[in-house]
Amino acid sequence: MLLDNLSDLANFSADGRPFIYKNTYSISLLFDSSAVQSEMYMSEPDELLLGYTITMMGFLLFNDAPKRIAMIGLGGGSLVKYCYRHLPQSAIVVAENNPEVIALRKHFQIPQDDHRLQIVCMDGCQLVRDAENDHDVLLVDGFDRNGQPPQLCSQAFYDDCYQSLAQDGMLVVNLLGNNSDTDLYLDRIQRSFGGAAIAVDARESGNRIVFACKGKRLDTAEQSLLKKLKDLSPHHALMLRLTAQNIVQQRRNDKLATAFP
Structure with a gap:
């Protein structure tokens, strides 16, 4: 099912089947109206949003x-x-x-x-x-x-x-x-x-x-x-900078937890 306005989205009661919501800039996959499973910019379909x-x-x-x-x-x-x-x-x-x-x-x-x-x-x-x-x-x-x-x-x-x-x-x-x-x-x-x-x-x-x-x-x-x-590559590096920092910090936290249980 394809929905293209907010009133339809708010009123839609999903039965477990996937549906998509589309606006001017993006398209999203949902199983109900409470959470977006996937989202895509129409102008950049191969890039990661979530x-x-x-x-x-x-x-x-x-x-x-x-x-x-x-x-x-x-x-x-x-x-x-x-x-x-x-x-x-x-x-x-x-x-x-x-x-x-x-x-x-x-x-x-x-x-x-x-x-x-x-x-x-x-x-x-x-x-x-x-x-x-x-x-x-x-x-x-x-x-x-x-x-x-x-x-x-x-x-x-x-x-x-x-x-x-x-x-x-x-x-x-x-x-x-x-x-x-x-x-x-x-x-x-x-x-x-x-x-x-x-x-x-x-x-x-x-x-x-x-x-x-x-x-x-x-x-x-x-x-x-x-x-x-x-x-x-610059594309990957810019995207993953915060992830790298989080991995480093979590490893430090895990080492401290092991040293001082």
């Missing part, structure tokens, strides 16, 4: 040239479009279990499938169960009308995420910061990844973004991490 999507791209601070990126949750395609345009060396597969979300891809100018991009209608749990040491980066951003599906927050799921990653592969998870179970989910990720995980506040939102690594990438020294930021 703060949590920018923070999730922080994996570039640890791996700026992944060969294989997997995503769980398509939404309006903000992350897939950004990666498709700005990481031309990357092959991308996206698992989205709602065919009605996939059906809206043209509205958000998501590219058609080709040799680099595959968008498949399947459960994200199956994607990671079927993979073995395949993915350099795995982005988990799966939500429905009720929030985060339980199957995408279980210990078994995070264990499968670990197994699906290549050596030194990275998992990036978008968690709701105001969810009472967020700390539980973070603890599960820590357990699956042997403690190699860090959670930072997302830009301009209440979400928390978890970075976890199958390997030693998260152990990158602070100065090396900041140098990596400077070495990124």
Whole structure:
């Protein structure tokens, strides 16, 4: 369903099906009128608007040239479009279990499938169960009308995420910061990844973004991490400056918490 005025949006009572709201400058994907799932500027369809999507791209601070990126949750395609345009060396597969979300891809100018991009209608749990040491980066951003599906927050799921990653592969998870179970989910990720995980506040939102690594990438020294930021393309570097600072600060906080429990 396409809505194009505020009165329609305010009066719309969603039944769990995705719908889009369009104004002069942007188009948004929603499951109800309380929260925007994705947003796109009409004039810049491949750029990231929502703060949590920018923070999730922080994996570039640890791996700026992944060969294989997997995503769980398509939404309006903000992350897939950004990666498709700005990481031309990357092959991308996206698992989205709602065919009605996939059906809206043209509205958000998501590219058609080709040799680099595959968008498949399947459960994200199956994607990671079927993979073995395949993915350099795995982005988990799966939500429905009720929030985060339980199957995408279980210990078994995070264990499968670990197994699906290549050596030194990275998992990036978008968690709701105001969810009472967020700390539980973070603890599960820590357990699956042997403690190699860090959670930072997302830009301009209440979400928390978890970075976890199958390997030693998260152990990158602070100065090396900041140098990596400077070495990124100007487009990436400007976007990720705050994320880099937040990661450095959170690592310091975690070290203090360990030293003084």
